[in-house]
Amino acid sequence: EKLDHESIKQIEIAQRSFLLYVVSNLNVLGILPQITKHIFRNRLKTATALRARQRELFVPLIRAREEFKRKKQQQQRRRQNGDQVQEDEERFVYSYVDSLLDMEIPEEGGRKLSEEEMVALCSEFLNAGTDTTSTALQWIMANLVKHQDVQRKLAEEIDRVAAGNAEEEDAIREEDLQKMPYLKAVVLEGLRRHPPGHFVLPHAVTEETEITGYRIPKEAAVNFLVAEMGRDGRVWEAPMEFRPERFMEGGDGEGVDAAGVCKGVIKMMPFGAGRRMCPGLGLALLHLECFVAHLVREFEWLPAAEGEEVDLAEKPEFTIVMKNPLRARLVPRSRHAA
Numbered sequence: 001e002k003l004d005h006e007s008i009k010q011i012e013i014a015q016r017s018f019l020l021y022v023v024s025n026l027n028v029l030g031i032l033p034q035i036t037k038h039i040f041r042n043r044l045k046t047a048t049a050l051r052a053r054q055r056e057l058f059v060p061l062i063r064a065r066e067e068f069k070r071k072k073q074q075q076q077r078r079r080q081n082g083d084q085v086q087e088d089e090e091r092f093v094y095s096y097v098d099s100l101l102d103m104e105i106p107e108e109g110g111r112k113l114s115e116e117e118m119v120a121l122c123s124e125f126l127n128a129g130t131d132t133t134s135t136a137l138q139w140i141m142a143n144l145v146k147h148q149d150v151q152r153k154l155a156e157e158i159d160r161v162a163a164g165n166a167e168e169e170d171a172i173r174e175e176d177l178q179k180m181p182y183l184k185a186v187v188l189e190g191l192r193r194h195p196p197g198h199f200v201l202p203h204a205v206t207e208e209t210e211i212t213g214y215r216i217p218k219e220a221a222v223n224f225l226v227a228e229m230g231r232d233g234r235v236w237e238a239p240m241e242f243r244p245e246r247f248m249e250g251g252d253g254e255g256v257d258a259a260g261v262c263k264g265v266i267k268m269m270p271f272g273a274g275r276r277m278c279p280g281l282g283l284a285l286l287h288l289e290c291f292v293a294h295l296v297r298e299f300e301w302l303p304a305a306e307g308e309e310v311d312l313a314e315k316p317e318f319t320i321v322m323k324n325p326l327r328a329r330l331v332p333r334s335r336h337a338a
């Protein structure tokens, strides 16, 4: 909140450059790394330079936070000792960086994280929490442009629920979102049809195991066909069609929860499953519902030009993005005209 626009822009550039470079150039180092790290040493050099830029941007912020935290802790100790402490205006809200500063690694003698490790974790956290959500949002809005009937039905639901809000209150409240089942269905359908990740992060088994006749060797990389699961014709009717109604009463997705599970069966898994499932699931759904509700409440989303079709072709980046990014014509909804 306190960073100026330019500093945020710099972080955005550093994050995006790092992410795109690593995804398209460093995967090869996973194969025989002892050899490939020499053959592709220039790629490693570029990635190291991109990481150095992140360090340059993040370390001052991490140190400033550490200092602020120390000051707050001192104030608290003095207050506990009965001293008069001048209240400063800034509240202390426990943040992700605070959790990194507090962390101790029991397996390594309780040592703290190094700055280098904190930079890497901040970078992963920022990418995990932004690229995924913005990709999902773009796919959902693209489908709303393509399916005007769905958009109309959604706009009606939003208006109906938000109608009771005070005139000057522009924002849709979090509790309003709970009363919008069709909005939830639109978001779930977006995640089913276009999961931002077509795979989860690679997993491995700690011991050799057998699953339905397949031997999984110890430490072999295991992954899941996330996108295929959501598009499986044996589970979903007309799986390639965007039909939020399927998540409503009587549909083939009725009862499917945010994690993609219905009565103990995993029908889709855009957030992964099990212990390493996405920890940001709740926040992501809240963001998506909140953004979609506001975007649809404020504007009518129309094709960019008469007869222009929305192209649903995919392109792999860090997530699977729209090959041709969404172009749309936005018309303010009439409630503003009054």
Ligand code: HEM
Binding pocket: 124, 125, 128, 129, 130, 132, 133, 136, 195, 196, 197, 199, 200, 201, 202, 270, 271, 272, 273, 275, 276, 277, 278, 279, 280, 281, 283, 284
């Ligand atoms: C639509 C939005 C999102 C989708 C589709 C998504 C999806 C995923 C998936 C598929 C995984 C891998 C799970 C696995 O390997 O089994 C994952 C991991 C992760 N996600 Fe998300 N995610 C989203 C939003 C977020 C947000 C908002 C945050 C943080 C604020 C976040 C933080 C993380 C982190 C830290 C991990 C790694 C967890 C671990 O390795 O234990 N994600 N996410």
